Amino acid sequence: MTNHQPVNISNNRGRVGQQAGKIYVSGDNIIHTTSAQDTLSQLPHAADAPFNSYAKQHEPACLRDTRVDLLREIHSWADGEDERCIFWLSGLAGTGKSTIARTVARSYYDRQRLAASFFFSRGGGDIGHAGRFVTSLAVQLARNVPALRQRISDAVVGRNDIASQSLRDQWHDLVLGPLSKLSAHDCPASLVLVVDALDECDSDSNIRIIVQLLAEARTLTKARLRVLLTSRRDVPIRHGFYQVPEAEHQDVVLHNISRSIVDHDIALFLQHKLQLIARECCLDAGWPGVDIVTQLAQSASGLFIWAATACRFIREGKRFAAKRLDAILCNSGAIPTAPEQHLNKIYMTVLQNSIHLEHTDEEKKEQCETIRCILGSIGVLFSPLSVQSLDQLLDVTGGIEPILEDLHAILDIPNDQNRPLRLHHPSFRDFLLKRDRCGDEFWVNEKQAHSALAHRCVQLMSRSLKQDVCGVGAPGALVAEMDVTQLERCLLPELQYACLYWIQHLAKSDARLCDGGQEHEFLKEHCLQWLEALGWMGKVCEGIHAISSLESITLASECPSLNAFAHDMKRFAVYNRSPIELAPLQVYYSAIVFAPMKSILKRQFAEPLPYFIKRLPEVDDNWSTCLQTLEGHSSYVTSVAFSHDSAQLVSASLDSTVKIWDTVSGACLQTLKDHSGNVHSVTFSHDSTQLASASFDRTVKIWDVSSGACLQTLKGHTSEVNSVAFSPDSTRLVSAAADKTIKIWSAGGNACLQTLEGHSSGVNSVVFSPDSTQLASASSDRTVKIWDISSGACLQTLKGHSSEVNSVAFSPDSTRLVSAAADKTIKIWSAGGDAYLQTLEGHSSYVTSVVFSHDSTQLVSASSDTTVKIWDIVSGACLQTLKGHNGSLTSVAFSHNSIWLASASWDNTVKIWDASSSMRLETFKGHSSDVKSVAFSHDLTRLASASSDNTIKIWDTGSCECLQTFEGHGVWVYLVVFSHDSTRLVSSSYVDNVKIWDTISGTCLQTIVGHIMSVGCSHDSVLLALASFGGTFEIWDASGGSRLQALKSHSSTVHFATFSHDSTRLASVSSRNIVEIWDVSSGACLQTLEGYSSDVHLVAFSQNSTRLASASFNRTVKIWNTSSGACLQTLDNVKSNVPFHPPIFKGITLSMESPLTRADLIAILASLQSDETETSLQKPICQGISISTDGAWVTVNDQRLLWLPLVYRPICSEVSAALHLASDRHTVLLFAEYAVRERQVRRDTVGHGSSGQIGRAHRYRQAKAGKDRC
Incomplete structure (x- = not known):
């Protein structure tokens, strides 16, 4: 896109990259770069920002002999020893500020002393906001000051997402940091930075930030940076200068110069x-x-x-x-x-x-x-157009x-x-x-002008938008891989403008919206196409904010249908933000497939079905109470809090960072990094301009929310700080620590006003009363204390919990106090502590956090049992239990507008919940615990699932109804396998028994005692092979009869056994990386195959039984001649078709690298010709329907097809013409015939034992690592 376009298509979301050339991008990361210039040329910047840009070439400078005295004063300041680093030139509109700025910029540019320039212009696209301010300065700095080029390039490569970070992070990494490394030799004279018309920036908060950041030029010791800043004397700029000492800036007001x-x-x-x-x-x-x-x-x-x-x-x-x-x-x-x-x-x-x-x-x-x-x-216009x-x-x-x-x-x-x-x-x-x-x-x-523009925008979109507007064809086409010129050609500037701003124009207009009006009809026809276009433009977050604005201006009483559509569209867009940003065409596929049945958008756009899906999966009727899951922290999330305007959310983590999130879109706005240890607690000030964080590093830090600047570091605690809170009147800050003390600080300074002592163990939580006169603290000494702020006296000590108290909170109406403890209970007290009111029980583990709703009628608790509970204050009844996290919960917060709840968890995520919804989460009517294994019947009509609830269920894949439930195992069932004729089902439990079931009658035909590692079924459904510990494996009559053979391996443990297609031979895998081939009739060992350096976990026979493929965990595949035992081919690093998803232990995440599956080996063997001997074999391409290695995509022939939401990603999967995903819910997708035809793998070689083999691989790895539980 040329630099005149109003809306930049951002296909890298702030990451540096290019479509072709010397920088190669993989996902969001720079993999390789060859020069500083190549790197910097890709840094997003505003082409029209410099004083000498093409767009400004006709703008005038001061004529000779004009502004003489003023220009002399500016040059004297810039060239002299004046300690003031900023020259603020202000004045009324039209007094010539920009002309003077251009003149000064030209003067220092000609003298090779201009650092950079940025000329703001309201409504000017990239020069109308601060998004490209710092990056534009950095690009110019690198060009104008050669000594800085490599340093800035290194900063970009070192943090390739820098363009999407906070202004402060960008300023420090790209400008201040490189400048601080300049020597006097590199830069003997001062550099001049010119910023013009700062009042034209579209954000008051960003204006204040920029003033504060520019003032940091004073901290440079080697290089000297002078900043000429021009603007009107508007309030935001004056407020920005309030935080800059007068001695550090020089002011000249143009309209005060002599007339x-x-x-x-x-x-x-x-x-x-x-x-x-x-x-x-x-x-x-x-x-x-x-x-x-x-x-x-x-x-x-x-x-x-x-x-x-x-x-x-x-x-x-x-x-x-x-x-x-x-x-x-x-x-x-x-x-x-x-x-x-x-x-x-x-x-x-x-x-x-x-x-x-x-x-x-x-x-x-x-x-x-x-x-x-x-x-x-x-x-x-919000952005200029040609x-x-x-x-x-x-x-x-x-x-x-x-x-x-x-x-x-x-x-x-x-x-x-x-x-x-x-x-x-x-x-x-x-x-x-x-x-x-x-x-x-x-x-x-x-x-009226806004209304007319909104109308024109809708008209333009209606005639220009279409599905797959860029003509890419592939459902999984990624934004990052798209040719920018193609996007520019298909999304013209005026169409981009209309997509981005039509709702903003509506919001500023006097238009009266109605059901069936132009806007409503547009959405019913083109809603998905609009979201797709926003995806290609990199503007999905902006679209979500626009939808939220549309919902707010459509009154349910006046236009109920449009209001309902807008609400559903917001839920739809928020839930699917990630896939639309990643691969916009998924808005027609994944987004619709997994939308609730009663979603308005689903009903509107579900027909026709995506061409590759035969039947949609069973999904919930309504949107979940969970609005969003925020991912980004790399370790446990320990604390969460809403800003008082509810616009932002802050989270703290054991990864030593604090993240600020946009509440509506879920976008991460800033990551604050300054703590040297785990961050335990975080909170906003009551004016939402600052936040405080408490850390294991024994400090409390106060941050500026807008800039991300660390304003103060409070030191005084001698052990980790567990909790921090601002007083409601914003005058004080309180912290509680493991050193048994509570400290009260001045919110405006770093003075410790008081230290409160009295707890006999660490203090876990502290909070101010609503009137700021009292404190309440919770401690590991099992007590809650109430303190008088003025005197520091302990007014009450509340006892009743039988274990450490983790959290305490005052009700907003000041009538109650609540405490939560490791004894699994919540206790409610009168606010003065003189009366105990009630105990709430219901959590099955520690209660870690508790908070009141802002109307004081409800309270919300979080527990290490992974749930959030909402309680009625008066009756003590549990109104709702929210489930969705996969780890212990650590914190919960209520938004101040009472719309949202937020929860933080050990699963490294934050979830935002709909607090206003009266819905209860529906429970899937199936297993009551984890699903450990799944298997399709050979004809794909049935699915068997094994669970830790000790049962096996058989499901109809067409209707998803449960046909049968088999009970008889007394412990977890971890393996199920169908016979090839689907009349028998073999199941194995966690301890020492295998059962053979008749799938028609549901009766158990046989129970076989022994610790079984693997079950194999012959292709004629007559025989079973059971592999076990002790080096033995047995061949049984599948009809439930007797044991036919007992074979003894050369190794102590047999992990896996499989029959040849003619049922005459059996291959086994043992713990010493030995593969053995056996004669089924005689039980004789025909071949012993060795040569692996890594554990072998899987083998498969070719269709004609002349070849055997074996796979190891390091993804090496060997092809063997079954008659001679010769190794015909070794394939290294073969790509897997199905991901390996190991279980997650408390505090331990095992490797996610995927081993090969039976389907992979069959695909390899199918590519061999019957007369092939030892000729070269090419590395196979994954064929058929499968899951990507990260679990996020359903693929066909290695091509991305359908994006899977986090909740649907498989723990284990069975891959065939249908796909079963066993996650925290059961989902069956049936794929159209074309997918099956393209697989190029025989149906009769798949659907047998795949899930069982994955389960065995899991258990084998755990056994090798000494971890015996699943």
Whole structure:
């Protein structure tokens, strides 16, 4: 995309990368780079930001002999020894700030001392916000200061996601850090950084951050950085400077400079411009004369923008230039007193002149309306568009170019129609949108302008969006792999703009939305296509915020259908944010397939089914109470808290970081890294501008939320700090530690005001009362104490828990106190501690956290039993139990708007729950505990599942109904295998017995005692092979009869045995990496195959039984001749078709690297010709339906097909023409015939024993590691 486009397609989400060239990207990471220039050229930056960018090449600098004193003062400051690192040049709109900034930037650029420049422009795309501010400075620094190039490049490679990090992290890593490493030799003189029109940045909070970051230039000791900052004197900038000592910045206010000096400079400017106009228009050399120039300078009233606009207006008149000058003088006859009135008159003169006098009154009226439409659109656009793009968006009869011809005085209209169209000065926007300044003739009603643009955006999207808008074809096509030029060609700038901003325009309009209206009909037809487009643009998070805004402006009482659609669309987009960002076409596939049955979007778009799915899986009826799962921490999440405006969520982790999340979209906004140990607790201040964190490193840190800056580090505790809280009046901070003390700190400084002692063991939790007069603390000494803040006295000691107390909280109405303990109970006390009210029981393990709802009617608890419970305060009843985490819960929080709950867990995630929902989570009617193994019947009509609830269930794969439940095992069942005729089922339990079942009657035909490692079934369904410890394995009659053979291996343990297809031979795998081939009839060992350096875990016969393939855990495959025992081929590092998912032990995560499966070996053997001997064998490509190694994708022939949500990812899987995923729910997907045909693997070689072999591999690895439990 060229640099004029308004919306940047970001296909790397802030990561550095490119489609082709010297940088290779794998996922989100740079794998290889060959030069600093290559790396820096890929760093996202705003091309229009520098003073000398192509877009600014016609912008003026100060004329010679103008602004002399001011420029001398700036140069003296920049070149001298002044300790003040910032020069703040402020003034009213139009006083010439940007012209001065360009002049200074040019001066130091020519002297090779310009560090960088960034010229903000409201509504200017990348230069209208701070997202590309620091990266743009870094790119220029590397170009302008050669000594910095490699250092900045190294910083980018060292943190390849830097462009998506906080402004502060970017500033430190890309600017301040590299500058701090410069030597005096590298940079003998000061460097100058120019930041213009900071008030034009679209975020007040970012404006304050930038001021604070720029002030950090004072910390540089070797290199010296001077910052020239220009802006209006708006409140956000003044607030930013409040935190910068006055001694560190110099201020000059332009409109306070002597009027005579300013008028002199304006007169010089006018004289210069008018002389040029006189030559162009063949006017007299002395035209218009000194007196006229003086009159014009006085009319400018100190505003350079007036003079510039007047000159442009006169020049565009060409042969009528003199008449245009007369018009200006005529309108300036009665001189008003306020500069703004002078500006109003010059703008009105330009607009009135654009209405042709020869037109009729009707035509003049129509032209006025067209001008209002065009200028109003330009004035309220959120990002600039080119003439061509604006023309396509507005769809004005006759086009917009003829109208623009007469507006060059106020519009910057580039010759290149693909360059953005801009206002010459933001003051024109202010003029246009205020009725008292421009009158009824040209006044633009801002709300109506937004409404009209929203309407045009919807029209454009309706005719331009379509499924697979970029024509990629493949359902699993990734954004990161897409050719950028293809995206630009298919998503034109005007369409990007419409997709990104249509709801924002609606929100700012006066449009009344209704059911069946334009917006509703658009969503019913194009909702998924819109989300797909946002995915390709890298703007899904922005889309989620837009949907949330749409829901808020559609009243359920006025437009219930549209409101319900918006709500469902928000749930849909939030739940599917990751796959849409990753592979946008999954919005039609995974997102619809796994959406709840009653989802409005599912009902709207489920037909037709995705072409590769025969039947949709069973899913919940409604959206889960869990709204989002936030992933990103690399270790246990220990604490979670909402900001008081509920817009953000903060989490703390044992990975030593604090993360700030966007509550609506789930995007990670910042990662704060400064603690040197585990972070145990985190909380927001009550104004949401700061947060505090407590750590194992014995410190408490206070952070600025906007910038991510660590403002203070509080030291004083002698052991790990467990808890931290701000007082509601924001004046104090309290911390509790394992050193048995509580410390009260001044929130504005690092002074410790008090240390409270009295607990006899570590203090785990501390909280302020709502009126900030008391504290409550919970301790491992089994007590809760209430303290008086003023005196530090302990007012009450509450006893009743029989184990350590983990959490304590006051109710917001100040009437109650609640405590949660390791004794599995929650106790409610009167707030004064003088009465014990009730005990809540229901958790089956430690209660780790408790908090009240903000209306004080409910409380929420989190437990190491992995659940969150919601309780009624009055009755003590448990209203709801929320399940979903896979590890102990550590913290729970209620949002202050009472909409959300957040929970933190040892599973490294944070979950956000819908606190306003009255839904209860539905329980799947099946197994009551983990599913350990699954197997399809040969005809794919049935599925068997084995569980740790001691049962086996047989399911109908068509209806997902449970057909039979087999009971008889007294302990966990970890293995099930169907016979090939599906009439028998073999199951093995955790301890020492195997059962053979009749699948028709459900009766147990035989119970075989022994510790069985593996079960194999002959292809004629007559024989069973049972492998066990002790080096023996047995051949049994599958009908439930007697043992036919008892074979003794050369090794102590046989892990696996399988029959040849003609049932005459048997292959076994033993613990010494030995494979043996046996004669079934005689029991004789025919061959012993050796040569593996890693554990062999699997073997498979070829269809004609002449070849045997064996696989080891290091993914080596050997092909053997079954008659001679010769090794025909060795294949190294063969890719797996099905992932290996080991169990997770408490605190231990085993390797996720995948061993090969039976289906893999069969695919390899199928590629062998019957007459092949020892010829070279190519590495096979994975064929058929499978699961990717990370468990996130269903693939066909190694191509991504269907993305699996986290909750559906398999613990174990059975792969065939159907796919069964055994996770925390049971899901069956049936695939269309094309997938089966493309597999190129015989159906009769799959579906037998696969899941059992995966289970055996699990258990074998655990046995080898000395871990006996599953």
